[in-house]
Amino acid sequence: MTTGAYISGAGHLFMMLWVLLGGVIFRAPPPNVVSTAEVSLISPEAYAELAALPEPESTQDIATPSAPDLSDSPTVPDAALSPQSPAPRPEIAEPADAEDVPEPPELDVPAAEVDDVAPSPPAAPDTSDQVALLAPVAQPEAPRSAPRVAPVPAPAPPPLAEEAPELSPGVTETPEAREEEPVVEEQPAAAPPEATTEIVTEAEDEGQAFAPRTSIRPRQRPPRQVLEATRTPTDPEPEASDNLSAAIAGALAEAATTPEPTAPSRPLGPPLTQGEKDTLRVAVQRCWNVGSLSTEALRTTVVVAVSMLPDGKPDNGTIRMLSSDGSQAATSQAFEAARRAVIRCGLNGYDLPADKYEQWRDIEMTFNPENMRIK
Amino acid sequence: MNWLRLTCLALLGLTLLPASGTAQSGPLRIEITEGVIEPLPIAVPNFVAETPQASDLARRISQVVADDLRRTGLFRTIDDSAFIARVTNFDAPVSYPDWRAINAQALVTGSVRQSGGRLDVRFRLYDVFAQAPLGDGLQFGGGTDSWRRIAHKVADAAYSRITGEDGYFDSRVVFVSETGPKGQRLKRLAVMDYDGANAAFLSDGSALVLAPRFSPQGDRILYTSYETGLPRIYLLDVNSMRRRLLNEQSGTMTFAPRFGPDGDTVVYSASTGGNTDLFSLSLRSGRQQRLTSDPSIETAPSFSPDGSQIVFESDRSGSQQLYIMSASGGEARRISFGAGRYGTPVWSPRGDLIAFTKQNQGRFHIGVMRTDGSEERLLTASFLDEGPTWAPNGRVIMFTRETAGASGAPALYSVDISGRNLQRVATPVAASAPAWSPLLP
Numbered sequence: 035m036t037t038g039a040y041i042s043g044a045g046h047l048f049m050m051l052w053v054l055l056g057g058v059i060f061r062a063p064p065p066n067v068v069s070t071a072e073v074s075l076i077s078p079e080a081y082a083e084l085a086a087l088p089e090p091e092s093t094q095d096i097a098t099p100s101a102p103d104l105s106d107s108p109t110v111p112d113a114a115l116s117p118q119s120p121a122p123r124p125e126i127a128e129p130a131d132a133e134d135v136p137e138p139p140e141l142d143v144p145a146a147e148v149d150d151v152a153p154s155p156p157a158a159p160d161t162s163d164q165v166a167l168l169a170p171v172a173q174p175e176a177p178r179s180a181p182r183v184a185p186v187p188a189p190a191p192p193p194l195a196e197e198a199p200e201l202s203p204g205v206t207e208t209p210e211a212r213e214e215e216p217v218v219e220e221q222p223a224a225a226p227p228e229a230t231t232e233i234v235t236e237a238e239d240e241g242q243a244f245a246p247r248t249s250i251r252p253r254q255r256p257p258r259q260v261l262e263a264t265r266t267p268t269d270p271e272p273e274a275s276d277n278l279s280a281a282i283a284g285a286l287a288e289a290a291t292t293p294e295p296t297a298p299s300r301p302l303g304p305p306l307t308q309g310e311k312d313t314l315r316v317a318v319q320r321c322w323n324v325g326s327l328s329t330e331a332l333r334t335t336v337v338v339a340v341s342m343l344p345d346g347k348p349d350n351g352t353i354r355m356l357s358s359d360g361s362q363a364a365t366s367q368a369f370e371a372a373r374r375a376v377i378r379c380g381l382n383g384y385d386l387p388a389d390k391y392e393q394w395r396d397i398e399m400t401f402n403p404e405n406m407r408i409k
Numbered sequence: 410m411n412w413l414r415l416t417c418l419a420l421l422g423l424t425l426l427p428a429s430g431t432a433q434s435g436p437l438r439i440e441i442t443e444g445v446i447e448p449l450p451i452a453v454p455n456f457v458a459e460t461p462q463a464s465d466l467a468r469r470i471s472q473v474v475a476d477d478l479r480r481t482g483l484f485r486t487i488d489d490s491a492f493i494a495r496v497t498n499f500d501a502p503v504s505y506p507d508w509r510a511i512n513a514q515a516l517v518t519g520s521v522r523q524s525g526g527r528l529d530v531r532f533r534l535y536d537v538f539a540q541a542p543l544g545d546g547l548q549f550g551g552g553t554d555s556w557r558r559i560a561h562k563v564a565d566a567a568y569s570r571i572t573g574e575d576g577y578f579d580s581r582v583v584f585v586s587e588t589g590p591k592g593q594r595l596k597r598l599a600v601m602d603y604d605g606a607n608a609a610f611l612s613d614g615s616a617l618v619l620a621p622r623f624s625p626q627g628d629r630i631l632y633t634s635y636e637t638g639l640p641r642i643y644l645l646d647v648n649s650m651r652r653r654l655l656n657e658q659s660g661t662m663t664f665a666p667r668f669g670p671d672g673d674t675v676v677y678s679a680s681t682g683g684n685t686d687l688f689s690l691s692l693r694s695g696r697q698q699r700l701t702s703d704p705s706i707e708t709a710p711s712f713s714p715d716g717s718q719i720v721f722e723s724d725r726s727g728s729q730q731l732y733i734m735s736a737s738g739g740e741a742r743r744i745s746f747g748a749g750r751y752g753t754p755v756w757s758p759r760g761d762l763i764a765f766t767k768q769n770q771g772r773f774h775i776g777v778m779r780t781d782g783s784e785e786r787l788l789t790a791s792f793l794d795e796g797p798t799w800a801p802n803g804r805v806i807m808f809t810r811e812t813a814g815a816s817g818a819p820a821l822y823s824v825d826i827s828g829r830n831l832q833r834v835a836t837p838v839a840a841s842a843p844a845w846s847p848l849l850p
Contacts (some may be wrong), residue, residue: 306437315439322444323514324484328573329804329826339436350539367573370536370543374514375444377538381509396436396841 223372313385318399321379324371324406331367334360335402338372344391346383348376356398372401448485448514449571451478452537453498455489456519456530463523466553470521470530470560477564477578480604481805483829484571487513498532508537515543517567518632526577532563534570537784544570545685557606565848577800578603581846582807583621583630587819587839598632599606603845605835612644620796622847623846624668629846631655631666631675640664642677644692656690665708669736670716676700676736679709687721689736709753712736712811713780714760720744720780722752731765733780744782753796756780759803766795766808775808777826788828794819794840801848807834809841 324332341352353373358365376399386394453475458464478484494507498766500519508516519532533546547566549559558579565576586599587606598618601608611630612618619640621632630645642663646650655675656663666677675690687700687707701707705725712719713736720733726743729750734741745751749769756763760780767774767787778785791812800807804826810833811819819841821834834843 100798171545191510295622311437317439318439318441319443320445322445323442323449324444325446326449326572329822331573349572363573369839372441374536374538378514394437398436398438400438402440402442403444406446408445 068327239335302392306393317379317384318375322375324403327371328368330364332403332407334364334368336372339398340376341396346386348380349379450487451484451515452487452513453517456521457499459520459522463521466556467521470556473560474564480824503535505537505540508519513537526553528556530559534567574804575802579849580801584840584843608837619840620780622667622844625670625672625847627846635662642666667711670713676710711755713756714758720754720756720763747785755797757799757803764797764806773813788824798843798845800845806829
């Protein structure tokens with residue numbers, strides 16, 4: 035910080051001196067030489083043709099995928115934290131004399147299943163269907179309308195099937211018949227009537243077969259110069275249908291080569307100001323109660339890490355201790371007091387700027403009780 | 410001159426470095442250096458009676474647990490009327506939101522089973538905001554007449570789990586009970602629970618008694634009695650109530666005894682020919698050893714927890730001050746240098762502090778200092794405060810406070826070593842010279 039201030043001061047001083055004395059010391063640079071270049075003009079007809087080119091559908095804007103709402107992100111379920119489900123199986127202490135209380139046997143209380151590992155973030159949204167018009171998502175085949183409803187889908191009828199008027203009588207094969215070539219009268223193929231599993235009304239059927247399942251924003255339009263640059267004066271004027279096909283093909287190729295976004299990202303935002311940090315510190319201090327700590331715990335500094343939710347509330351399952359300079363017992367007490375402080379004052383969310391979420395999503399708090407010791 | 414422009418631009422860019430240097434990299438880091446010191450809100454709902462006849466004891470046990478925790482000054486028990494959730498089944502899930510709604514930060518639940526003369530108490534402790542149990546559940550058992558001890562055990566476990574320090578509730582205090590008018594007091598040995606309950610007399614009051622001290626095991630008591638006309642040291646077995654005179658020497662006054670940490674060595678003062686010095690005595694072998702041989706008055710010795718050193722008071726410098734020497738005697742070093750007079754030093758069970766009585770400018774104080782005499786802190790101030798004794802965990806000090814005037818009477822008080830939570834200890838009669846027992850087994 036001091037070095038920066040020195041450099042800043044020197045820079046400003048130099049700038050002021052330059053402004054005051056620059057005209058005297060430094061000569062003005064020679065005027066820039068204006069360079070000219072020949073340009074070719076196109077005819078109004080050619081321009082009209084260019085302007086009449088249809089817009090390829092693949093050049094639509096594609097919105098940046100919005101980050102999923104982290105408030106809906108999975109959190110550690112309460113049931114996993116609470117020791118409610120396991121039933122204790124205490125060991126009954128042996129009878130003792132009235133004067134002597136026996137050694138307290140420990141209850142076999144199952145430890146609560148606290149999952150310290152943060153749940154994996156939601157998977158990145160599948161953007162393969164963002165070009166739904168160009169690469170439609172495979173959809174289940176819509177049932178076709180039929181006059182009957184069968185319990186199971188009927189097999190597809192053979193082509194040109196017709197309903198038989200009546201069943202044909204069976205033919206019993208005899209040795210005589212085996213020797214003779216059977217005379218089979220050629221008959222048209224027959225099949226039972228077509229059926230389906232549900233009734234699809236006309237209104238439901240209309241337009242559903244080819245409708246996209248989702249609607250997305252189109253991709254960003256590529257610069258027009260690119261398209262124009264591909265055209266040379268010697269090229270023949272492409273047909274409108276050729277342009278559309280080329281645009282679709284280009285968009286398909288682009289969609290195939292565009293990497294899927296790996297994870298939603300939020301804007302980093304500017305760093306927190308000192309005032310914003312102080313606000314958070316004061317908020318935690320209000321709940322950091324060291325009144326019940328042992329003298330040894332009051333000599334123990336612990337560093338606690340916590341991941342925050344976008345609404346400013348701490349993700350309680352992520353509170354963990356990073357380091358400590360005390361004994362195990364003192365560290366345990368100091369950490370529990372720190373954890374209580376983080377949770378208790380964060381119940382309604384800390385006052386943190388939402389647009390700087392990435393700056394305070396992960397926080398490391400050092401709880402130093404040096405000023406709180408018994409003196 | 411383009412290079413000059415580039416240089417200027419580079420310098421200008423460097424001026425922006427401090428701003429960009431503050432950009433966040435990695436997690437946000439803050440340091441909390443100030444907190445609050447206030448009692449921890451804790452809820453102790455009535456323990457669940459698992460048998461019909463245990464309902465009364467369940468209520469009384471939970472009340473003793475709550476009183477123990479509240480009396481420390483480190484906890485604030487939440488009144489039952491504020492409870493949203495009711496604990497009717499010890500094994501039922503804890504409704505954390507209900508306890509969080511009343512700002513209970515810790516919760517003690519328990520159950521009591523009584524069958525015949527047998528009592529079994531189970532309990533669990535929860536961190537409400539962390540929604541997790543604090544340690545494992547525990548079970549204590551004993552006779553129904555030991556229900557208060559069992560309750561103290563439960564409170565000790567809860568206190569220890571939250572504060573990180575050993576408890577001190579399951580302990581006893583021996584003291585001198587004083588009855589009668591101020592000029593004609595009847596002084597008897599008495600013992601009680603640390604909270605004043607279960608008080609009982611150990612002597613009949615036929616002789617003046619002074620300065621009782623518990624053994625490290627809590628099974629014996631040393632005290633000074635004027636039974637023979639001169640102060641003599643007696644050893645009393647608490648269980649059998651048998652007593653014996655220690656080291657009788659004709660014409661010698663012995664007083665201010667105190668056990669060593671081994672329970673065998675006793676250090677005391679003996680006054681012969683107008684000179685008072687310190688001696689040690691082995692109870693097993695009867696071997697006696699002189700520790701000081703100064704012409705001044707040396708008295709009120711107290712062992713360090715490891716038994717290697719002794720702190721005592723002496724007027725060898727012209728005024729009453731505190732000194733430390735080896736447990737085997739030898740040269741002593743003075744540790745008190747403040748204004749006034751220092752006396753009755755007692756080494757903390759933790760070994761880090763020495764409590765003392767200080768008289769300065771007409772007032773008495775109970776104070777503590779480091780073993781090297783540094784960081785002296787006066788915890789009390791009154792007309793007469795004296796005779797500190799440490800709780801087994803070294804966190805609380807009990808002492809005698811006597812009020813002024815003809816109707817003045819001694820009483821027992823306790824104070825946290827931070828100087829907070831000064832409160833009077835309930836005793837059935839006026840009391841003085843308390844001595845805290847170790848934590849009972």
